[in-house]
Every structure is written in structure tokens, then in C-alpha cells.
Amino acid sequence: MFCARVRVLCSTSKFWSLGRKQPAREFTIAIDGPAASGKSSTARAVAKELGFGYIDSGSIYRCATLLALRQGIAADKIDEHISELASLISEASMEIRIQKDAGRHTIGLAAAAGRLVVPGVQVLLNSEDVSKEIRTPEVNRLVAKVASDRSVREAVLHMQRALAAAAESSSTTIRQKGKDIKVPGGVVMDGRDIGTTVFPTAELKIYLDASPMARAIRRWDELSNQVKDAAKAKRLSNSRNTGGAGDGQSTKPAVTVQADYPSVEDIARELEQRDYQDINREHSPLRIASDAVVIDNTNLTFEQQVYSIADLARERMGLERKHDD
Numbered sequence: 001m002f003c004a005r006v007r008v009l010c011s012t013s014k015f016w017s018l019g020r021k022q023p024a025r026e027f028t029i030a031i032d033g034p035a036a037s038g039k040s041s042t043a044r045a046v047a048k049e050l051g052f053g054y055i056d057s058g059s060i061y062r063c064a065t066l067l068a069l070r071q072g073i074a075a076d077k078i079d080e081h082i083s084e085l086a087s088l089i090s091e092a093s094m095e096i097r098i099q100k101d102a103g104r105h106t107i108g109l110a111a112a113a114g115r116l117v118v119p120g121v122q123v124l125l126n127s128e129d130v131s132k133e134i135r136t137p138e139v140n141r142l143v144a145k146v147a148s149d150r151s152v153r154e155a156v157l158h159m160q161r162a163l164a165a166a167a168e169s170s171s172t173t174i175r176q177k178g179k180d181i182k183v184p185g186g187v188v189m190d191g192r193d194i195g196t197t198v199f200p201t202a203e204l205k206i207y208l209d210a211s212p213m214a215r216a217i218r219r220w221d222e223l224s225n226q227v228k229d230a231a232k233a234k235r236l237s238n239s240r241n242t243g244g245a246g247d248g249q250s251t252k253p254a255v256t257v258q259a260d261y262p263s264v265e266d267i268a269r270e271l272e273q274r275d276y277q278d279i280n281r282e283h284s285p286l287r288i289a290s291d292a293v294v295i296d297n298t299n300l301t302f303e304q305q306v307y308s309i310a311d312l313a314r315e316r317m318g319l320e321r322k323h324d325d
């Protein structure tokens with residue numbers, strides 16, 4: 001087993017390092033489900049709705065995977081190098097920063113429609129911003145393998161609990177129907193085993209799902225929008241460097257959009273393989289907790305799923321629902 005030194009910097013600017021006593025959490029929302037089912041974007045939007053903290057537990061496993069890749073550990077050699085990987089993680093520091101502006105998940109979706117804006121997340125590994133690098137195809141291919149190791153999971157479990165304690169918002173008092181009501185502090189965490197292993201007593205557990213094709217199309221949309229945005233940014237910067245696009249000298253685009261992202265079918269295959277590994281591993285496999293509320297969002301809008309989860313949480317906290325329609 002290894003123990004990682006983790007630092008988390010959250011929206012409330014609370015700073016925490018492993019080893020400090022963990023305060024008891026007041027209201028925890030666990031969101032689990034298969035890959036690309038909408039967990040992290042929904043979790044962030046719900047956290048924003050309720051004023052809660054947020055932890056993306058997948059990013060911890062992704063950072064562990066990035067460390068393995070940078071060390072040149074091959075996918076089929078992970079088992080042999082697990083203690084090496086363990087000590088690498090134990091020497092690492094990790095920060096999760098919640099940003100106020102829209103993150104990668106809102107590109108082309110809620111932000112474009114001017115509706116729900118989801119905060120972004122910045123992940124720092126040893127002070128380096130690895131937010132993009134932990135989502136490359138190489139990390140996608142290896143992460144489920146790294147996450148299947150028991151010693152990795154044990155270490156990450158401690159981190160998850162500690163990070164949640166640090167990210168949790170403070171309780172407040174509001175006035176409803178002429179009465180003062182205490183609103184508990186809370187945290188939303190998404191992953192695969194949050195409701196079953198990490199927080200088995202969470203006050204609200206959600207299992208988010210969508211059809212495999214819907215999930216693959218959404219992830220493809222996300223990727224293609226990222227590529228288009230990057231190309232647009234490059235075009236803008238090129239046009240600035242060459243005196244501006246509006247100078248009438250050239251109608252040719254400065255760069256061509258490269259179709260260097262995978263097809264929907266490729267993505268569907270990758271998601272299916274990762275889900276298979278996550279469901280069939282020995283330690284903390286992806287399961288629906290017996291007391292989880294299952295939401296299939298294949299035909300739901302993003303807003304519908306966020307508002308229904310936020311209202312479920314409000315109900316369980318003894319507060320009024322906000323989005324009855």
C-alpha cells in the first residue's frame with residue numbers, strides 16, 4: 001500500500017494536506033456510472049446549484065496512469081511495476097481547482113445555449129497543469145488497468161475521502177416559509193465506486209447511465225468541438241501575426257481542421273472496453289448501489305438531469321424543491 005501526498009485547492013480556497021484530521025461530512029452526493037454517461041459535468045453543475053464542493057475521482061486515477069506512462073511502464077508490465085508506480089504516486093502532489101468559467105464539458109452544449117454553465121476543473125500534478133494530458137487516448141487505454149490494482153485503489157480511497165473533507169462547503173442557514181433552516185455543507189463526488197465503497201453511507205446516491213451510442217456520440221461531439229476550437233484559436237493567432245484576417249489579402253483559412261480524432265465507432269469501442277474492465281475487475285467494480293437512484297439520461301436534457309438531482313438532494317435536506325415544472 002502507498003500513501004500519496006495530495007493537496008487540493010478548491011473553490012473556497014481551502015488548502016489541505018494528507019494527515020490532518022478529517023471532519024465528518026454533512027451531505028454527500030455520490031454519482032457513479034459508466035464512461036461518458038455525464039457524471040462529471042452533471043456533478044459539477046449539481047455542486048454549483050447547491051453550493052457544494054466537487055471532486056472528480058477519475059482524475060486521480062488518470063494522474064496515476066499519466067505517471068506510469070511518463071515512466072515508460074508498458075500496459076502489460078503494470079503488475080510488475082506496481083510498487084514503483086506506488087512510490088511515484090506517494091511522492092506526487094495533486095491539486096484540483098474548480099474554475100468559475102465553463103469547462104470542457106459545456107462546449108457546444110449548455111454554454112452555447114446560454115443556459116446552465118458548468119464550472120471547469122483544472123488538475124495539477126506536481127504543480128503542472130495536466131488537465132488535457134490526463135484525457136489523451138493513451139491514458140484512456142491504460143487507466144482501467146491501473147485502477148484495477150488493489151494497492152492503487154487503497155491509496156486513492158484515502159485520497160478521495162480526504163479530498164472530499166477538504167472540498168466540502170460550510171453549512172449555512174436560510175429562511176424558508178418563515179423558518180430558519182440549516183442547509184448542511186456538502187460535496188459531490190463522481191466515479192465508479194463512490195456509492196458502493198468510497199461513501200457507502202452517502203445521503204444521496206445516483207447511478208447515471210445512457211445508451212452506449214448516446215455516450216459515444218456525446219464524447220465524439222466533445223472531441224470534435226475541442227479540435228474546432230483549437231483550430232479557431234490557431235487561425236485567430238495566425239491572422240493576428242500576419243496583420244489580421246480582415247485585411248482583404250487572403251480568403252484562405254490559416255489552418256485546416258485536422259480530422260485527427262477518432263470515429264464514433266472507435267470511441268464506442270474504447271468506452272465498451274473500459275466499461276467491461278471496470279465492471280469485471282475484482283476490487284470495487286462498477287455496480288449500482290442497492291440504494292442508488294438510477295437515472296437513464298439518454299432522452300433527458302442536461303438541465304433536466306441536473307435539476308432533478310439537485311431537487312432530490314434538496315428534498316433529503318428538508319428544503320423546498322426549486323425546479324418543479
Ligand SMILES: Nc1ncnc2c1ncn2[C@@H]1O[C@H](COP(=O)(O)OP(=O)(O)O)[C@@H](O)[C@H]1O
Pocket residue numbers: 033034035036037038039040041042104105106109218219222297300301302303305
Ligand atoms: N443529458 C445530456 N444530453 C446531452 N449531452 C449530455 C447530457 N449529459 C451529459 N452530456 C454531455 O456528455 C458528455 C460526457 O459527459 P461527462 O460529464 O464528461 O461524462 P462522464 O464524466 O460520465 O465521463 C459531455 O459533453 C456532457 O456535456
Ligand SMILES: Nc1ccn([C@@H]2O[C@H](COP(=O)(O)OP(=O)(O)O)[C@@H](O)[C@H]2O)c(=O)n1
Pocket residue numbers: 034035036037040057058059061062143144145147190191192193194274278
Ligand atoms: N471512482 C473511480 C473513478 C474512476 N475509476 C477509473 O478511472 C477511469 C477514468 O475515470 P473517469 O471518470 O475519468 O472516466 P470518464 O467516465 O470521464 O471517461 C475509469 O474508467 C475507471 O477505470 C475508478 O476505477 N473508480
